[in-house]
Amino acid sequence: MSFWTNLNTLDFKLSRTRANGLQTRFFEAGKGENTILFLHGLNGHLDVFARNFAAHAAHYHVLAMDMIGHGYSDKPDHDYEIKHYIDHVLGFLDVMGVKKASLVGTSLGGWVSARMGARHPDRVSSISLVSSGGLTAYPHVMNQLSALGSKATTGLEGLRARLEFVVKDKDSISEDLLDSRWNIYQQPDYQKMLPHILCLQNMEIRMRNLLTVEELGMVKAPALVLWTKDDPTASIEDGQKYADALPNSEFVVFDKSGHMPQYEEAERFNRVHLEFLKKAGL
Numbered sequence: 001m002s003f004w005t006n007l008n009t010l011d012f013k014l015s016r017t018r019a020n021g022l023q024t025r026f027f028e029a030g031k032g033e034n035t036i037l038f039l040h041g042l043n044g045h046l047d048v049f050a051r052n053f054a055a056h057a058a059h060y061h062v063l064a065m066d067m068i069g070h071g072y073s074d075k076p077d078h079d080y081e082i083k084h085y086i087d088h089v090l091g092f093l094d095v096m097g098v099k100k101a102s103l104v105g106t107s108l109g110g111w112v113s114a115r116m117g118a119r120h121p122d123r124v125s126s127i128s129l130v131s132s133g134g135l136t137a138y139p140h141v142m143n144q145l146s147a148l149g150s151k152a153t154t155g156l157e158g159l160r161a162r163l164e165f166v167v168k169d170k171d172s173i174s175e176d177l178l179d180s181r182w183n184i185y186q187q188p189d190y191q192k193m194l195p196h197i198l199c200l201q202n203m204e205i206r207m208r209n210l211l212t213v214e215e216l217g218m219v220k221a222p223a224l225v226l227w228t229k230d231d232p233t234a235s236i237e238d239g240q241k242y243a244d245a246l247p248n249s250e251f252v253v254f255d256k257s258g259h260m261p262q263y264e265e266a267e268r269f270n271r272v273h274l275e276f277l278k279k280a281g282l
Contacts, residue, residue: 069193
């Protein structure tokens with residue numbers, strides 16, 4: 001199923017704006033009273049939510065963005081730590097005129113969402129953490145992400161290996177996803193700034209950015225922690241630790257996907273997430 005098949009009944013905008021001084025690519029659809037902002041993972045881009053936009057735009061104002069250093073957004077010449085992602089997201093919400101949003105973050109995007117929930121509660125209606133990073137620092141995972149992230153820019157074989165790492169069913173990788181990511185990775189500024197994108201896989205940098213159980217306890221917004229049985233980056237116990245630390249959380253485990261359940265199990269993800277938002281009164 002192509003991106004266009006997922007979006008062919010949806011009125012949407014794919015455009016660019018300046019947020020926190022950075023040219024920022026974004027997606028927008030729906031006209032609901034409440035806003036949902038989708039945040040991608042490491043080496044990712046907004047297209048990974050193509051299977052989720054239409055279902056959510058039927059009820060909500062939907063936004064997604066390429067975060068700093070990623071996709072077709074600007075790639076300034078410095079390491080991208082969590083504070084830089086948050087500044088970019090807050091700037092984007094400001095320029096879009098959104099005072100408060102429900103954040104849906106996968107992997108790195110979940111890390112950003114959780115910290116925003118703790119430190120900027122006035123801007124966050126709810127958080128949904130999908131195979132989220134931010135609580136663990138496993139050297140073997142960090143080394144693998146760095147190696148695969150670098151190899152992915154060198155050829156289609158390396159790119160496919162990077163994507164196969166985060167899915168359970170290798171046949172689920174569409175040609176659209178391969179093509180869109182290959183075009184992103186072939187940007188000269190992307191390859192030049194790749195060390196900045198991968199900086200959170202450096203142990204020293206990662207440790208000063210990690211979330212703590214105490215910090216998660218500060219999150220008052222309703223939270224959905226969505227994990228999988230076959231995530232190559234973290235265990236179900238890690239997901240449960242996330243959920244237990246959040247005061248107002250729900251924990252759901254998927255069993256037919258790897259690190260991207262919103263992509264591999266899109267229909268179930270959409271149903272579960274919309275039910276969560278409804279129960280949260282959003």
